[in-house]
Amino acid sequence: MSEWLEPLIKIALVVGASQAAVAYLVLVERKAAAYLQDRLGPNRVGPWGLLQPLADGLKFILKEEIVPDGADRWLFLLAPLAILATATFVFATIPFGYVVPWWGGPPIPLTIAPNSDIGLLFVFAVGSLGVYGVILGGWASNSKYSLLGGLRSSAQLVSYEIPLGLSVIGVLLFAGSLNMETIMTEQARSGWWWVAVQPLGFIVFMVSGCAEATRLPFDLPECEQELIAGYHTEYTGMKFGMFAFAEYLHMITIAFLSVILFFGGWHFWGLAPFTEANEVGILGALIRVIVLNVKVLLMIFFFMWIRWSWPRFRYDQLMDLAWKAMIPLGLINLAICAYCQEFLKPDDYTTRAILGWLAVAGCLAWGAFSASSQPATARPNPARAG
Secondary structure, eight states: OOTTHHHHHHHHHHHHHHHHHHHHHHHHHHHHHHHHTTOOOSOSSSGGGTTHHHHHHHHHHHSOOOOOTTSOHHHHHHHHHHHHHHHHHGGGSOOSSSEEOOTTSOOEESSSSTTOTTHHHHHHHHHHTHHHHHHHHHHHTTOHHHHHHHHHHHHHHHHHHHHHHHHHHHHHHHHOOSOHHHHHHHHHHHTOOHHHHOHHHHHHHHHHHHHHTTOTTSOGGGOHHHHTTGGGTTOOHHHHHHHHHHHHHHHHHHHHHHHHHHSOTTOBTTTBOOOOGGGOOHHHHHHHHHHHHHHHHHHHHHHHHHHTTSOOOOHHHHHHIIIIIIHHHHHHHHHHHHHHHHHSOTTOHHHHHHHHHHHHHHHHHHHHHHHHHSOOOOOOOGGGOO
16 A cells, blocks of 8 residues: 555544544443433434434534634634644554554554654643643633633643653553554563553553543533533534534543553453464454454443542542642552562563552552541531521
């Protein structure tokens, strides 16, 4: 396949698949939320409500586009484009499988920009730019609610980028590369998924990733009880749809990263073992794509389950969790991984796993002791005030 045609086909497939995935994942989440709350969910548009995403998309397109008086028009229009563009660009280096054999040529990697030695760094760098779209939308709207939502978002996203980065350094130490294909291959070669070797790093990554995606219980930038809709209060029609679309893309990105970094990516014992790229057949390539994407879908459902099961944090609790819990835990995980990499044999994953789980047990014991040693504080009774 020609050098210019291959990336164009991959880009078209990724963009089209991401749009369809977001549309129907919204439907799945609404169905899951209905099940958890003992409701029926969408069931009016099409059989079993399967055409509901088409109706939602049509509604976004037909709704009136409004720019508030006093708003900075160009920045107001730029904000949703910026956050959607950054949420889409991160998929350039994310693998969607292993390779596909190609007759008369080398195997085709299932990544838009394959074998990138800065793949993970690219995802973090481009993904972190999305906060500018949120801040621009909040400031350019000329609304106090939007501005407060933008300020909350900037503080939250910048704070949780620190533990998110700390949680993956241990993975980089074990893999010796920022290349996500290499990270998956190392887990497949060793037979150890790094969620078993670095459980503390996985916990920090999941909590920080959920906060970075601004999903409940971390959706403080747009909590409707306090800020109406937060930074996108003044947005309507497709501009609002772009913000919602970008939020779902962030969640999908975190799901892909968690599977690639901690759950072996396309690897599964017996079903999709480690194989050299030039030895993978059509069936093996298809199995690896299915394994990777099933893991991602299960992780996305886990995010949905959390959203409809946990209450929202207060803002002070949100920031305390980042600075007083996640960052120290990330440093502990980094110290353990550095010790293992320096003093243990490269293939001694059993000892690494034991140290990792002992660290989790120690942190839980310390947390329980700290909670029990703190004096109980009585909440004020509003009925008695005044």
